[in-house]
Amino acid sequence: MNVVVCVKHVPDTEAQVRLRADGRGVDESGLNFVLNYYDEHGVEEALRIKERLGGTVTLVTAGPARAVEGLRAGLAMGADAAVHIQDQVVAGLDHIGTARVLAAAIKPLPCDLVLCGKLATDDNAGIVGPALAEFLGLPQATAVTKLELGDGRRATAHREVEGAVETLEVRLPAVITVERGINEPRYPSLPGIMRAKRTAITVRRLADLGMSTPPTAHVELLQLAPPPKRQAGRRLEGEAAAVVGELIRALREEAKVL
């Protein structure tokens, strides 16, 4: 089974993110980038499918030059090939545009299954996977925690919904976005890193994908702002009975957690 995994190179979730002066992006200087955590689960799932059923694992990303490091990390885990859509217009794409570009790159590839992370940890949008399924004209299942590939023509996908597990059957090829519970990603191995170094990464510009103009943006990013600073804690003092009442009121009306 040939599996394509869409990946994104994102700031390390533990890194201190600073905004750019124009407020329309993050300052990338000194920022550590990693393979999106959910995409690592996608790569792992693809590798397990390959180990069980044979076939290939191909990574696809749309991103700046540095995104090649994310591809190398996925190759080091064991993927066979990688496509890097690298074009100066990529940075300006919205999620729908990114999905269109990825769809154009995936179409010519031998592909029985497309895996994506449920979302990317930088903007938490969760749009690209579902939109990609639409542009490829494929069925989809999102936030999947367990994927069973029966005869290779259909797959059973498990999703955790409020208090229950929803089981879906999809016709293959399909687009599946994965939740973190689906597996435990392996660490890249040193032989894997050496192999990744030797693997040629296919670079595609928009023109190579048959797109003469970039997809129209539907969303314009106006401004990013840092989250408000965390307030200091408040200590309630006095008799237990009175304090409990005040605590419940504060939790209900101020923190709105009750």
Added chain:
Amino acid sequence: MDFTLSEEHRLVQSTVREWATTRLLPRAAEMDRAGAYPREFIRELGEMGLTGVFTPEEYGGGGMDMVSYCIVIEEIARAEAALAAVLSVNNSLDCYPILAFGTEAQKRKYLPDLARGRTLGCYCLTEPAAGSDAASLRTAARRDGDGYVLNGTKVFVTNGVEADVLVVYARTGGEGPRGISAFIAERGDPGLRVGKIEHKLGIHASSTCEIVLQDCRLPRDRLLGEEGKGFTVAMATLDGGRIGIAAQALGIARAAMEDAIAYAKDRRQFGRPIAEFQATQWKIADMATRIHAGRLLMYRAAWIRDQGRRHSLEASIAKLFASETAMWAATQAVQIFGGYGYIQDYPVERHFRDAKITEIYEGTSEIQRLVIARHVLAAAERTLESPVEDCRPARTAHD
């Protein structure tokens, strides 16, 4: 001159750092108390290729260079220093001599399992009466038919308790370095047993013990390298090993500094974090400066080795400076923590205990200075610009 790590070096670094932070660091205090490490760690490290970093891929290893090895050992030691010792011995002191001096059959037999963490190696050189003066070792290897019979006691053997493959030095000829040969012994060889297990100041999680050889018969194909060339094997092995100890020492120094920084930002006295006091800042600044300097020395020694050039001097300089940096940085970290640095609830007392060994094993600081002085004095007359680059005197007994 370019000081940036390559893309694959950075990937090695982030991978090992991730493993060490999520798997190893949370267990470090417990490992130190228990005096043991989880055996599955060796399997996990083996799957990642970290038990055979520079062993070529054809022998099951990672096929990477010495710079990668430094990165691996530093990142492991930053989380927990004893496991770095276990790895360092397996890579530098076991895989390396078999790779460099072994026959093709020996390489095929031992390396794939050692490099993948399915077996563990150790290095038996030191004896009760032969430490820094390793050439005076007395363990005897007597020719007997088509093999050798070994008698003697080796001490301070890291990994000795768990080791499956033992590189052992014994005397096949007369006195001095030329009478020494190297052998490969295996766990279960008749006459080979683990003796006294030592209780150490630090690196508790790794084992250190005596290896007792009592009429231990080894077939002829266990000779490693030529008969009488064992001391060359030992010293060439230690050159690489010393770079690994520099990496371990820098990992410990970094742990001390990073823990001290976190504490200094958090700990408030006189109404503000102690990180705002110059007394603290200067300690941290000096720690950072020495760590940066030590890392440059280490990478340079590793890079020279990767070029296939002689590097005894550079390895000794890196090991000396890094190990003294580790001890010094750990001492400063304990001081920054004050009373909390002296108790086991915080990690810096462990760094302090772990750091000390780096000034002792694989050549004490005194032996490193002896090696450095011999090289530099021998080269002084023809030194022009770079005393380090230019001195390539003949090998001495101690390099």
